[in-house]
Amino acid sequence: MRVGVVGYGNVGQYLVQQIEEHASLELAFVWNRTVSALDDLQNREAVLENLSDFASRKADLIVEVAHPNITKQWGARFLATADYMIGSPTALSDATLETELRNASSCHGLYIPTGAFWGGDDIKKMADRGTLQALKVTMKKHPSSFKLNGDLKITNEQVLDNAVVLYQGSVRGLCPLAPNNVNTMAAAAAAAHNLGFDKVTGCLVSDPSLTDWHIVEVEVWGPGNMDNDTAFHVKTVRRNPAKVGAVTGSATYASFLSSMLGAHGKGPGVHLC
Structure with a gap:
């Protein structure tokens, strides 16, 4: 090839x-x-x-x-x-x-x-069947690992000692603000095609304590009632080794x-x- x-x-x-x-x-x-x-x-x-x-x-x-x-x-x-x-x-x-x-x-x-992005094939299968109700992807990195635009850049530059949620909302709204950092979320939105970029939730966290890792959390909700917490639910946490300032984790x-x-x-x- x-x-x-x-x-x-x-x-x-x-x-x-x-x-x-x-x-x-x-x-x-x-x-x-x-x-x-x-x-x-x-x-x-x-x-x-x-x-x-x-x-x-x-x-x-x-x-x-x-x-x-x-x-x-x-x-x-x-x-x-x-x-x-x-x-x-x-x-x-x-x-x-x-x-x-x-x-x-x-x-x-x-x-x-x-x-x-962990579990992409399973999430796509749920989207194909129409059983995927909600998807949230949270990415946590050291402040120096972000390349951000607009207000997110300003907020991130002010992060000192404690973790700060920079953004929580639609992946479509986040992608232009962090185009180098949220490809994982974009892949998730593409896999969850019945929800798409507007309905998949992205959460970006700037955490000064993360000097050795990037953390990606994926939460999936499927069949059942989300209102009374009886819906199918899976949460995965991936710790990707990464040096301070690295945009991409080594794995x-x-x-x-x-x-x-x-x-x-x-x-x-x-x-x-």
Whole structure:
């Protein structure tokens, strides 16, 4: 399988290395907004200076690990020629773009990596059956691990000793404020398609005590009566090792690789991987 990688930050570098070492994978191209960042790449033939030339590299799968804007600008065009794994699914909080990409996936698959989102397949099955009543994803990180916009950025900069809830509300409202930090929540909203970005709840917590971990809590409510607390309910807590200031936890790298290896052969449509 020929794989094109869009973005050469920490995750992109990791994926390129894994592709080069994998017997059944071939690096079709690597693109980065700052071309000089690719100077250390030994496989110079793989460097793609102009992203508009991507089709000439004949990739079977294109993987984005750069920024949500890549999907906004290029996602539909990628899907016209190859399967596409969107590493920044916060882009899908744009309802118009989500519809455009779902329509564009009629020939090739749009793959959404689960990342730090635990239980995605089970939640999607509940959404398929219409039994998923509610979903809440809480992400807790050290203040220095957040890259935020607007009022959230200002509030986070004022966090000193105690944990502070920066946001609690719809995932759609949160994604533009924290596009680099809440891809897990975006994957959850995509899996819980009967609720979507408007009805899946996201909670972002800035906690100075989290110097070794990112914590992701997923709460699911299914069949039954939520009002009298007799509904089906599951809560999972994931502790992802992460250094202070790291946007991505270390366990997420291996998860991305597993997602990439699974992002093939499922045909047209939208798939979790």
